[in-house]
Amino acid sequence: MLKIVIIDDNYEYIESLFNIIASNKLKKFEILGIFSDGKKALDYILTENIDVILLDLNMPNFNGIEMIEKLQNSDIKSKIITMTADSSFMIKLIQKNLIVYRSFIKPFDIKHLIYILNELETSSSSTIRDSIINLLNNFHFNKNTIGYLYIIDCLELCIKNNYHAMPKSKAIYEKIANIHNNNYLKIGWNIDKSIKAMNRFTTDEIKNKFFQNDKMPSTKSFINCMLNNLYSKI
Numbered sequence: 001m002l003k004i005v006i007i008d009d010n011y012e013y014i015e016s017l018f019n020i021i022a023s024n025k026l027k028k029f030e031i032l033g034i035f036s037d038g039k040k041a042l043d044y045i046l047t048e049n050i051d052v053i054l055l056d057l058n059m060p061n062f063n064g065i066e067m068i069e070k071l072q073n074s075d076i077k078s079k080i081i082t083m084t085a086d087s088s089f090m091i092k093l094i095q096k097n098l099i100v101y102r103s104f105i106k107p108f109d110i111k112h113l114i115y116i117l118n119e120l121e122t123s124s125s126s127t128i129r130d131s132i133i134n135l136l137n138n139f140h141f142n143k144n145t146i147g148y149l150y151i152i153d154c155l156e157l158c159i160k161n162n163y164h165a166m167p168k169s170k171a172i173y174e175k176i177a178n179i180h181n182n183n184y185l186k187i188g189w190n191i192d193k194s195i196k197a198m199n200r201f202t203t204d205e206i207k208n209k210f211f212q213n214d215k216m217p218s219t220k221s222f223i224n225c226m227l228n229n230l231y232s233k234i
Contacts, residue, residue, distance in 0.1 A: 002120060003049065006034045007041045007064070008056035008083070017054060020110060021117065029117065038062035042070055050078045052120060057082050057089035065089060068098050079120065081113070094144050101129070103149075105181040112179050119160075128159055128230075135229060138210070140201035147194025150176055150187050155226055164231060166223040192219050 004021065008014045014034050021029055032048060035041035039062045045053065053071075057064035064082060071078070084090065085106040093103065102116055132155045141148045153176045158166060166172060173184040173191075180187075199216035210225055211217055217225065 001028050001030050002051040003030050003032050004052040004054065004117075005032055005041065005045060005048075005050050006054045007036075007038060007059075007067075008054070009036045009059045010056070011036065013056075020114065038064070038067050042067055045071070045076060045078065046074060050076070052117070053078045053080045055080055055082050057084035057093070058086045063089070065092050065096065065098070068093075068100065069096070072098065081116065083108075090146075094146055094149070097143055099133075099143070103180070108181050109178065129156055131230060131233065132156060132226075135226060138206055139198050140203075141194060141198045145190070145194050145197075147190035147192075150180075150191050151194060151223075153179065154191065154223060155230065158223070158227055159230060164227060166220050166227070169220065188219075195219050195222055 006014055006017050006021075008017070014036070018031060018034060021031060029052075032050065033041070033044055035044070036059075038059050042062070055064045055067065064084070068080060068082075071080070079101040081102045081104070082089075082093070082100050083104045083106055087105060090103060090105065093100065104113065129152065132152050136148075136151065141151075154166070154172055157163075157172060157175050163172075169188055170184060173187040176182075176187045177184040195216070202216070207213065207216060210229070216222065
């Protein structure tokens, strides 16, 4: 059974999340605590074995960004799923290079959160995401850009849908856009920009290793190459 903590200063939102997670659809989750005070939540998490933290980023006094920084300087291995109505907090996450398991912009479709929680109950989705990040570490991506996170999402969605090659860009970008409450065109633009920027700093040796030449392929070819590599190891 996976243990979960909810942290949000909006009581009505906490109550809604609690009711959904405590429903029969998510029987394998045990809600150990709900908090509206970030410092109290942090003290609790540091003394308990928590699997999943649902964390609102925009809280008074001690916000979610500060909590994530504290947690990443500890031995805590909890999966952090962030939520915020203020997109500037998402930018701060990126600027500080704080990588979390998932991020949602409020309001978001709760079915996406349920989908992720159900996966954490029964699958190796976290292992897949970790494998993607380890693979991308071979390249000189700027991890402080939103495009880098979208690339991770793109690869993960392809694997979870058993796509051995990237489908039409619009189809996969729309899925990512639904998760992040964004426009699919912006998703594609950020992914393309991130790959082009990475190309300028990745060595010819790495390009030869993965692409058999010193030229970076198109975005779709890059994704397909990464998928081939990941499927060979999963």
